[in-house]
Amino acid sequence: MTIVFSFYFLVLGLLFGSFFNVVGLRVPKREFLKRKRSYCPKCLHSLSWFDLIPLISYLFLGARCRYCKQRIPLLYPLMECTSGISFMFSYILLGFQPRLVLALLLLSLLHIIIVSDLNYMIIPDNVLGFFFVLIMVYRISVPSGSWWGSLLGASVGLIGTAMIIMLSRGGMGGGDMKLLGLVGFALGTKLLLVAFFSAIVMGAIVCSVLLRSGLISRHQPFPFGPFIAAGTLISFFSGAKMMEWYINRFFL
Ligand SMILES: [Zn+2]
Structure with missing residues (x-):
């Protein structure tokens, strides 16, 4: 049965991944609700359902728009894959427990933010607001830690940054x-700190590699959202173990 549900979450993640790409691309341009059909950003031709099957359409079309042959950036099928795989692994690691809902909410939020931050260097307020409401509903329905813990975590995140x-x-x-x-x-604060420091370490490594290879210049703005996203997921899934190891290693 686990295999059936794993496959179900894989497909669900692929479909949602495709939707998150659209949200991440459209919300910062304020056209999420204006145009219903998906379209090619170059020739503006409306895309039909068979142009939009996650991953499969990309491979079938040879990574190009069917109408104008413009190359489709690899980021989008890559994000669909990541979304599918991460939905599936969230289910495998957590099973049907309330934390799975929080995992899927965080994955969805972070996926949208990666797309919009990489494309426009923007983390849209309305996306953050929307997920704040959903996470609030989750916190009300699933008692998990104190409200003070959440408020302290939020304050440390805001004031610290x-x-x-x-x-x-x-x-x-x-x-x-x-x-x-x-x-x-x-x-909460502890896992926020794990997420933040993981993001800093990953950001520093990637930034120095890009600087050395000349792909970016020293004063070029650099989107940090994707690293916060990666750090948050590391912290969510293994932050508690990382903290335990650190405390055992250095304090006991
Ligand atoms: Zn086109």
Whole structure:
């Protein structure tokens, strides 16, 4: 039965992944509700359902638009795959328990943010607001830790990042601050810190590789949202174990 449900979550993740790509691309341009049908951003031709089957359409069309032959960026099928695989692994790791809902909510939020931050360097307020409401509903329906823990996590995320923004003069943006506030609200202070430091380490590694290879210049703005997303997922799934290891190693 696990195999059947794993496959179900894989397909669900692929379908949602495709939808998250659309949300991440359209919401920052304020056209999420304006145009119902998906369209090619180059030739503006409306796409039919068989152009939009996650992953399969991309492979079948040879990574190009059917109408104008414009290349479709690899990011989109890659995000669909990541979404499918991460939905499936969330189910395998957590099973049918309430935390699975929180995992899927975080995955959805982070997926949308990666797409919009990579494309526009924006973490849209309305996406954050929408998921704040959903996470709030989750917290009300599933008692998990104290409300003070959530409020403290949110405050540490917001105030801590605001201080970093002031000290670094633009190292991070207001969107990163609000996202870390939301992560703190969802996971609490300890896991927020694990998420934040994981994001910093990954960001520093990737940034130095890109700088050395000349792909980015020193003063070029760099989207930090995808690293917060990756750090949050690491923290959600293994933050407690990482904290335990760290405390055992250095304090006991
Ligand atoms: Zn086209």
